[in-house]
Amino acid sequence: MKNTILEMKNSLEGLNSRVDHTEEWISELDERLEEVTQAEEIKEKRIKKNKNSLRELWDNIKHTNIYIIGVPEGEERDKGTDHLFEEIIAENFPNLRKETDIQVQETQRAPNKINSKNPTLRYIIIKMSKIKDKERFVKVARKRQQVTYKGKHIRLSVDFSTVTLQARRG
Numbered sequence: 124m125k126n127t128i129l130e131m132k133n134s135l136e137g138l139n140s141r142v143d144h145t146e147e148w149i150s151e152l153d154e155r156l157e158e159v160t161q162a163e164e165i166k167e168k169r170i171k172k173n174k175n176s177l178r179e180l181w182d183n184i185k186h187t188n189i190y191i192i193g194v195p196e197g198e199e200r201d202k203g204t205d206h207l208f209e210e211i212i213a214e215n216f217p218n219l220r221k222e223t224d225i226q227v228q229e230t231q232r233a234p235n236k237i238n239s240k241n242p243t244l245r246y247i248i249i250k251m252s253k254i255k256d257k258e259r260f261v262k263v264a265r266k267r268q269q270v271t272y273k274g275k276h277i278r279l280s281v282d283f284s285t286v287t288l289q290a291r292r293g
Contacts, residue, residue, distance in 0.1 A: 187228070187250055187251045187252070187253070187254050187257050188248055188249065188250050188251075188257075188281070189248070189249045189251065189257055189260065189261065189279060189280070189281060190246045190247070190248060190249075190278075190279065190280040190281070191208070191211065191246060191247040191249060191277060191278075191279055192246040192277060192278040192279075192280065193246075193272075193275065193276065193277035193278055194207065194246075194247055194272055194277055195272075195273075195275065196245065198272075203230075204230035204231065204232060204247050204249075205227055205230050207230075207247065207272075208227055208230060208247070208249050210272070211270070211272050211277070212225065212260075214271065214272065214273075215264075215267060215270050215271060216260075216263050216264070216267070219259070219260065219263050225251070225256045225259075225260060226251070226252040226253065226256065227249055227250070227251060227252065228250045228251060228252040229249075229250040230247060230248065230249050230250070231247070231248050232245055232246075232247055232248075233245065233246060233247075233248055257281070261279065261281055264279045
């Protein structure tokens with residue numbers, strides 16, 4: 124009987140030591156898990172910050188761009204997109220042309236290819252040399268609300284990155 128009690132006592136001590144060892148191991152795992160979670164949170168914050176910085180940088184690159192949507196196909200081939208923009212200003216904003224010397228840095232028609240499956244209008248991107256010129260032009264265009272080219276209604280829009288546009292819509 125004493126032997127049985129002694130054996131039970133020894134096995135109970137062995138089980139207690141295993142429980143203690145397991146509890147220590149679990150607490151170490153909890154600490155590691157907390158460290159990994161904190162590292163992941165820091166990583167996610169850094170990724171979010173980098174994405175925002177990239178979006179802001181891209182918006183600054185596009186900051187001087189204006190879209191002109193709805194100009195009939197082929198008009199720019201005859202006169203050039205620079206001259207086309209000057210005609211739009213002369214037709215819709217004659218006072219703006221007299222007040223300031225709006226300088227265009229670059230113009231282009233985009234997208235280059237027309238996709239028959241996706242019937243989107245091709246647009247003209249006007250890159251202004253000064254941000255103030257763009258802001259003044261957009262402000263006057265918003266006041267006027269209806270902008271035309273040779274009697275046809277066209278739309279003017281500022282150019283932002285797709286991420287910014289989605290954030291503004293969403």
